[in-house]
Amino acid sequence: MSTLVCPPPHFTPVPLDKSYRLMNHGPTVLISAQHAGVSNVMAAAWACVLDYGQATKVTVVLDKSTATRALVEASGRFALQLPCVAQASLTVAVGTHSAKDIPDKWSRFGAQWFTAPGDTLPLVSGCVAWLVCKLIPEPHNQQTYDLFIGQVEAAWADERVFSQGRWHFDGAPQELRTIHHVAGGQFIVAGASVQG
């Protein structure tokens, strides 16, 4: 287990009805979960918004081989968080190696975690957004498609890049931009903003 650290200074609540906008642009995510004192984190490129407003939901694909999936199924909760350019190597590392092979996965790859007030769910330090979700059990989807649905309970973002319900990457440090996996550790970085 890595060191438990304090919430980062720019950790700022995002209203539930704006939280879908954290995920709308298709970022790669880190998924963390905890059960019976064991916590884990993995990476996933296949996460997506499913609904918005007060009913904001997300989907995420969790392979049966992952240790994190078992924690999600046992605890009924998980967090999605958005790694940034500064965490590209960490994202590849936690997405490639399983806690089944490396029990000290968090500390081995230098991941630090913190908790939101009143919660014990591990949130990954250094990310630029966090969504805490309650699992909506759908056994057929989970078994047939490895597809999990989560109801978003609370969300936060790094206020340097997300504020007033929008991403504002253009004026922020390059290393805080979200990353979007293509294949083999290659990511496309969130670029300029355009109005359609």
Place this chain on the structure above:
Amino acid sequence: MSTLVCPPPHFTPVPLDKSYRLMNHGPTVLISAQHAGVSNVMAAAWACVLDYGQATKVTVVLDKSTATRALVEASGRFALQLPCVAQASLTVAVGTHSAKDIPDKWSRFGAQWFTAPGDTLPLVSGCVAWLVCKLIPEPHNQQTYDLFIGQVEAAWADERVFSQGRWHFDGAPQELRTIHHVAGGQFIVAGASVQG
């Protein structure tokens, strides 16, 4: 109905086992479908990969209010295609207005379509990737979550930006980059490539 045009010159097949990489980085998509001589197109930010390899599948959320959804349900097929920067306004237009209100939606907004050899499904001209999908009927998901699952049957990309199973935006014209919707017509453009 808009003019039926020829396939664009850079329209190049993508092997099925590489087709998930077209969607991996979370682009906004246009969805087209056709039934009984009626075709339509809409935009969706909530589309995602569900599986890869020969079993490549995608999910997409289609609201009950959309005319395109009815065509997907009736025909059991749809195409996902990736609009680029040059099509940001078109994407907002077809994502905002329904064919229920504007029956000549295609031509009203200047969308042109073409068909792949041996198929009649309308594909939107000017996009940078296309995935033709067969609907996997999942009535509970469709009714409860507006969630549709498609099995990818064939895929193509604009070879100027996708080749050898990877996106190569850095050396290509800016207007060919994919767009990723945030909210209210604001898109984040696919940016630089980084290796994690």
